[in-house]
Amino acid sequence: MDAGRAAPESDPGRLVRPFAIGVDGAPATSGLDLLTRVVARRPPGDDDHMRPERESLLRLAAQPQSVAELAALVGLPLSVAKLLIADMIESRDLALCTSASAVPGDDVLHMLLDGLRAL
Amino acid sequence: MASADSDNVAPHSGAGSGAEPGGQIPLAVKILVAGGFGVGKTTMVGSVSEIAPLSTEEVMTEASMGVDDLGGVEDKSTTTVALDFGRITVNQQVVLYLFGTPGQGRFWFMWDELAEGALGAVVLADTRRLDTCFPAVDFFERRRIPFVVAVNRFEGAHDYGVEEVREAVDVSADVPILLADARDRQSSKSALLALVEHVMHRRSPAMSARPLP
Numbered sequence: 001m002d003a004g005r006a007a008p009e010s011d012p013g014r015l016v017r018p019f020a021i022g023v024d025g026a027p028a029t030s031g032l033d034l035l036t037r038v039v040a041r042r043p044p045g046d047d048d049h050m051r052p053e054r055e056s057l058l059r060l061a062a063q064p065q066s067v068a069e070l071a072a073l074v075g076l077p078l079s080v081a082k083l084l085i086a087d088m089i090e091s092r093d094l095a096l097c098t099s100a101s102a103v104p105g106d107d108v109l110h111m112l113l114d115g116l117r118a119l
Numbered sequence: 120m121a122s123a124d125s126d127n128v129a130p131h132s133g134a135g136s137g138a139e140p141g142g143q144i145p146l147a148v149k150i151l152v153a154g155g156f157g158v159g160k161t162t163m164v165g166s167v168s169e170i171a172p173l174s175t176e177e178v179m180t181e182a183s184m185g186v187d188d189l190g191g192v193e194d195k196s197t198t199t200v201a202l203d204f205g206r207i208t209v210n211q212q213v214v215l216y217l218f219g220t221p222g223q224g225r226f227w228f229m230w231d232e233l234a235e236g237a238l239g240a241v242v243l244a245d246t247r248r249l250d251t252c253f254p255a256v257d258f259f260e261r262r263r264i265p266f267v268v269a270v271n272r273f274e275g276a277h278d279y280g281v282e283e284v285r286e287a288v289d290v291s292a293d294v295p296i297l298l299a300d301a302r303d304r305q306s307s308k309s310a311l312l313a314l315v316e317h318v319m320h321r322r323s324p325a326m327s328a329r330p331l332p
């Protein structure tokens with residue numbers, strides 16, 4: 001978060017340490033976007049503590065949670081989080097959730113108006 | 120990846136709303152908050168979000184910065200771009216997610232994914248430097264993504280009027296422009312409402328609650 005910092009002309013970005021997270025092969029992340037919601041199929045178990053990111057994801061996704069939120073909460077860059085989440089879907093530790101159609105219809109727009117007005 | 124159909128399950132813990140076995144999770148609606156550095160994106164996301172704004176990062180590789188030579192890319196330094204987001208539970212069926220990230224040329228690789236499926240955008244304009252919103256305005260215009268312009272007024276900067284901003288930013292007459300304060304919840308809420316009304320108006324002028332000026 002950069003609140004409070006003086007506005008620079010351009011943010012040079014931050015250097016990152018390479019990540020050491022074991023993922024077998026290269027699971028396809030193409031079906032995952034920021035708002036894809038996933039949910040844990042099981043609670044974390046005793047064997048999960050050696051893989052803390054996975055353990056955290058199992059805990060954080062006890063209820064359906066967006067990929068963006070999981071990445072932020074677990075402290076991983078999105079692309080890394082997606083790789084891990086895709087791997088955990090393949091291993092059946094996480095599952096994809098579905099919601100109604102992706103395109104908000106007029107009914108949804110009216111709900112948004114009402115919801116925002118009530119804020 | 121496993122197919123969506125075979126892998127949909129209810130959460131393992133029965134608690135919580137909207138996720139009973141066989142039930143559907145709420146529809147996720149995405150609104151973007153765009154603008155230059157320091158214009159108030161994080162502030163606006165935070166002022167309306169029901170959760171403290173979260174921040175995640177995307178790794179910016181040489182490839183995503185548009186460098187052709189990928190040889191030895193693993194040795195090159197990698198930087199990140201921050202992405203803030205917040206959430207508003209609208210009702211049991213709809214959750215609104217707000218995403219804010221810099222609208223600067225080299226970050227567009229990120230915006231392509233962000234813009235995918237977005238309902239629209241609030242472009243924040245900075246009265247100290249109106250031109251910092253040009254790239255974002257251009258990005259949304261080209262993709263025909265509905266947007267409104269919210270003008271954050273900073274102390275010591277020239278106090279622009281709406282029409283002055285419209286002329287300077289050169290957006291068409293139907294794009295709503297509001298004077299806003301990202302620190303103020305009601306003001307940020309008004310910007311979001313203006314966007315939703317604008318989206319309705321674009322879909323069907325008769326559907327909008329009130330005619331836009």
Ligand SMILES: Nc1nc2c(ncn2[C@@H]2O[C@H](COP(=O)(O)OP(=O)(O)O)[C@@H](O)[C@H]2O)c(=O)[nH]1
Binds near residue numbers: 274
């Ligand atoms: N005067 C004024 N200051 C603001 C407004 N919005 C944000 N700020 C301040 O501007 C600074 C940068 O805001 P921030 O949200 O971090 O900008 P970002 O880089 O776009 O995310 C912070 O110190 C805010 O308190 C506004 O509407 N009016």
Ligand SMILES: [Mg+2]
Binds near residue numbers: 203
């Ligand atoms: Mg920010």
